[in-house]
Amino acid sequence: MEFSLTSDQEMIIKTARDFAQKKLKPVAAHCDETGNINKGNLKELGRLGFFSMVVPEEEGGAGMDYVTYAHCMIEFSKACASTAVILSVHNSLCLDIMRHFANDTHKKKYLDDMLTGKKIAAFSLTEPNAGSDATEISLNAKLDGDHYILNGTKCFVTNGDLADIYFVFGTVNKELGSKGTVCFLVEKGTPGFSIGKHEKKMGLKASPTTELIFENAKVPVANLIGEEGRGIKIALSILEGGRIGIAAQAIGIAEAAYEAAKSYSKERVQFKKPLCANQAIAFKLADMLTRIEAAKYLTYRAAWVKDQGKKPTLEASMAKLFASETAQFVTYEAVQIHGGYGYIVEYPVERYFRDARVTTIYEGTSEIQRIVISNNLLKN
Amino acid sequence: MKICVIVKRVPDTEANIKIRTDKPDRIDESEISFIINPYDEFAVEEALKIADEKDGETTVITVGSKESEAVLRHALAMGIENAVHVTDNEESDPFRTAFLLGKVINDKGFDLILCGKAAIDDDTAGVGSMLAENLGLAQVLVVTKVEIAGDGKKVVCHRDIEGGTMVVEAPLPAVISCQKGLNEPRLPTIIDIKRANKKALETFDSKSYLEGFSGPRVKIGKFTSPPPRPVGKVLKGDSGTAAKELAKLLREEAKVI
Numbered sequence: 001m002e003f004s005l006t007s008d009q010e011m012i013i014k015t016a017r018d019f020a021q022k023k024l025k026p027v028a029a030h031c032d033e034t035g036n037i038n039k040g041n042l043k044e045l046g047r048l049g050f051f052s053m054v055v056p057e058e059e060g061g062a063g064m065d066y067v068t069y070a071h072c073m074i075e076f077s078k079a080c081a082s083t084a085v086i087l088s089v090h091n092s093l094c095l096d097i098m099r100h101f102a103n104d105t106h107k108k109k110y111l112d113d114m115l116t117g118k119k120i121a122a123f124s125l126t127e128p129n130a131g132s133d134a135t136e137i138s139l140n141a142k143l144d145g146d147h148y149i150l151n152g153t154k155c156f157v158t159n160g161d162l163a164d165i166y167f168v169f170g171t172v173n174k175e176l177g178s179k180g181t182v183c184f185l186v187e188k189g190t191p192g193f194s195i196g197k198h199e200k201k202m203g204l205k206a207s208p209t210t211e212l213i214f215e216n217a218k219v220p221v222a223n224l225i226g227e228e229g230r231g232i233k234i235a236l237s238i239l240e241g242g243r244i245g246i247a248a249q250a251i252g253i254a255e256a257a258y259e260a261a262k263s264y265s266k267e268r269v270q271f272k273k274p275l276c277a278n279q280a281i282a283f284k285l286a287d288m289l290t291r292i293e294a295a296k297y298l299t300y301r302a303a304w305v306k307d308q309g310k311k312p313t314l315e316a317s318m319a320k321l322f323a324s325e326t327a328q329f330v331t332y333e334a335v336q337i338h339g340g341y342g343y344i345v346e347y348p349v350e351r352y353f354r355d356a357r358v359t360t361i362y363e364g365t366s367e368i369q370r371i372v373i374s375n376n377l378l379k380n
Numbered sequence: 381m382k383i384c385v386i387v388k389r390v391p392d393t394e395a396n397i398k399i400r401t402d403k404p405d406r407i408d409e410s411e412i413s414f415i416i417n418p419y420d421e422f423a424v425e426e427a428l429k430i431a432d433e434k435d436g437e438t439t440v441i442t443v444g445s446k447e448s449e450a451v452l453r454h455a456l457a458m459g460i461e462n463a464v465h466v467t468d469n470e471e472s473d474p475f476r477t478a479f480l481l482g483k484v485i486n487d488k489g490f491d492l493i494l495c496g497k498a499a500i501d502d503d504t505a506g507v508g509s510m511l512a513e514n515l516g517l518a519q520v521l522v523v524t525k526v527e528i529a530g531d532g533k534k535v536v537c538h539r540d541i542e543g544g545t546m547v548v549e550a551p552l553p554a555v556i557s558c559q560k561g562l563n564e565p566r567l568p569t570i571i572d573i574k575r576a577n578k579k580a581l582e583t584f585d586s587k588s589y590l591e592g593f594s595g596p597r598v599k600i601g602k603f604t605s606p607p608p609r610p611v612g613k614v615l616k617g618d619s620g621t622a623a624k625e626l627a628k629l630l631r632e633e634a635k636v637i
Binding site: 007008011012015018019047048049050053057062063064 | 450453454457567568569570571573574576577
């Protein structure tokens with residue numbers, strides 16, 4: 001694994017950092033409070049190329065490697081974790097499906113607008129009764145002439161009403177299990193397709209999470225991605241990229257919390273000395289930084305393996321597991337170091353604590369990651 | 381219209397500056413990151429805007445170590461077309477820099493030369509003026525607005541002054557130094573960054589331009605860190621007593637009233 005960065009990588013990461021610190025950070029608290037993402041910032045991120053990060057240049061993307069992608073996601077997450085998850089879903093889940101499973105007609109029709117961020121994409125697998133066990137999905141798709149008729153409800157959809165394009169997973173026959181699953185590209189405005197409830201969440205409040213409701217929704221046969229029976233395979237094959245994105249998000253949140261705690265511990269004076277002059281506090285900071293660094297290198301390693309054209313199943317799961325658990329530890333201690341002030345919304349560690357929580361849950365819970373890791377290590 | 385921008389590599393504004401223990405006339409560069417001088421970034425942005433309007437050609441020039449290449453790449457990524465690197469490892473002396481720039485720029489036929497109002501590291505604000513003198517050109521310094529007028533024959537600049545604005549006209553070619561507020565520099569796109577890093581630079585060794593140079597006019601003696609800020613004083617007692625005490629301290633100790 002290469003530890004040093006090329007000048008391309010350094011400059012791209014610096015652009016991400018500059019944008020995050022100058023544009024995302026100043027509005028992050030307001031976005032969190034109002035539950036609205038800053039659309040002007042999303043537009044600018046599109047112009048800069050951050051809605052097409054890992055798509056090769058010859059396919060119209062920014063042509064970034066996954067190591068740079070991970071670095072940039074850390075920078076964005078450090079400033080605004082809500083913006084970061086919008087980017088992560090669009091880039092590492094939806095664009096991966098487009099690249100590897102969509103046909104030329106799909107690409108011609110939708111890809112350009114996705115790459116510029118003009119059209120944001122959403123990924124919709126989860127249902128009320130199908131979470132970690134995605135084989136239980138029951139959104140029904142019935143072939144009727146040149147359309148599929150979709151009926152059912154999807155839930156917890158990141159980019160909910162913000163998106164224009166939805167990658168929706170369903171089944172043509174639930175009894176066939178995973179062999180009956182299908183993936184569709186559904187456009188906003190499709191008759192019978194509507195946005196359901198907006199979820200009120202603990203964190204990532206500026207990133208819209210909604211239900212999707214399908215009531216005899218007519219989706220053209222041409223919008224089937226891959227073939228009938230390949231739905232779950234498509235969903236599972238892109239998870240590594242997504243996990244690298246969420247690992248990076250967790251690291252960014254943790255790093256923001258660590259830096260806030262470090263500077264607070266130097267300024268806050270109790271018993272006539274700064275907090276950090278107490279070893280109990282200094283050691284917390286030492287543990288926080290050490291775990292953040294360890295999480296980074298697991299994540300860069302997973303990204304590097306993916307860049308080598310290999311499948312980083314084990315690496316991405318270990319990175320996601322460790323980084324998301326690190327974010328819990330670090331944000332918890334950051335609040336603790338802030339004392340009463342850490343519990344007050346005015347201090348950003350309160351937001352980091354809430355934003356970090358979901359990282360051990362979505363894109364595979366910590367328990368699912370442990371299943372992936374242990375299955376991998378026991379398979380031989 | 382041919383536009384030239386002068387840029388410099390400086391320590392990041394957030395860098396924690398430490399003085400070298402072995403050489404007190406140098407700062408310790410081992411743990412700090414470097415950026416393009418923020419005022420020079422305004423100059424780059426302005427050059428791009430003017431070039432866009434007037435169909436101009438843009439060139440960026442820096443004098444400095446090998447590492448200074450990064451700031452040229454940054455300007456290229458923002459959209460500047462050509463880059464010239466005069467490699468020079470001497471310690472920063474505005475007279476030397478302006479001498480070298482004058483030699484390099486002399487025969488290139490630029491209509492407009494833009495630079496930052498000062499570099500944020502040594503803050504001498506000398507190179508722009510000295511360069512204009514070396515080239516025998518007009519100079520307008522610390523400007524917040526630039527307009528090309530008179531069919532490209534002159535430039536009209538705004539300067540912020542106490543309580544108002546000064547409008548200055550100068551014939552072109554001229555040297556303009558840029559102040560904060562002039563514009564908002566663009567961020568380079570990912571694709572532009574990659575393109576910029578593939579571009580060829582024109583590189584010259586400073587030695588080939590030093591003929592006739594009479595030696596530096598200034599030499600850095602040493603750097604010292606500012607003294608640590610003294611601990612604040614909290615006045616006790618009721619507000620009447622505290623106010624009296626405060627007035628006394630302001631007069632006798634701080635000597636501000």
